[in-house]
Amino acid sequence: MTRPIPMAAAPRLSLGTDIAAVRTRIETMERLLERSFVVPGINRPVGLDAILGLMPVAGDLIATAMGVWIVWEARNLGLSKWQLARMAANVGFDTVIGAVPVIGDAADFFFRSNTRNLRIIRKHLDKHHPAGATLQG
Template sequence: MDHSASANRPQRIRPELPGIGNDPASVRQRVEMLERVLERSFTIPGIRREVGLDAIAGLVPVLGDVLTAAMGAYIVWEARNLGLPKWKLWRMGANVAFDTALGAVPLVGDAFDLFFRSNSRNLRILRKHLDKHHPQSRVIEG
């Protein structure tokens, strides 16, 4: 086989999409988006309380809690890839575990999911780390 033909092909230019990549800014965008979906995607009319997939999926026994726990664990995994210290990763993991354990309790857990936002807490930990160690990943909102 002649491999020289493939070497002569023009390289395709891959457009850079926001949030795609392993750089701190891309990770920050992905985690912020996921936190918004999990914790603040909808507003309950009348009381104007923001809720997300975490609270809604929690209404589905077992499956909903497993799904949102996996999504919360993904945030911890992304933090690990950024090199957060182990104690911060343990704290983030504890937030997810606590949310999952109490969220799994019928009725009480559903109410709990409205008030305890483990993913928002974990995003706060991640942002603080990124702002200190990767300030170029900061996004100035206007």
């Protein structure tokens, strides 16, 4: 049995364009894709990215589209072309590796492109928009 994210931990999502609202949406998407559930026995968090990867072709395409959405949000935040290229490369690598049967499913446990992309976004926001920074617990 997997443990879902407690409702108290799920932030309220806003459709606003302010930095805090965008940051919350991106962090929520990353949590959904990479850390939604904990695998019993090994206590390893997994998300929709790994689960969708089990479904050939369509699952990988859906997970890629969700990862590309994070890159699109980053573009709207004003990240540099270099940062966006790194983020796109993370999503691309995850997609290519994920397309390989069995190996791709295992790779989803170890290469978390959306978590890497969130780290790039947080670094940018903390530097350029310190008022929107949140404390990490």
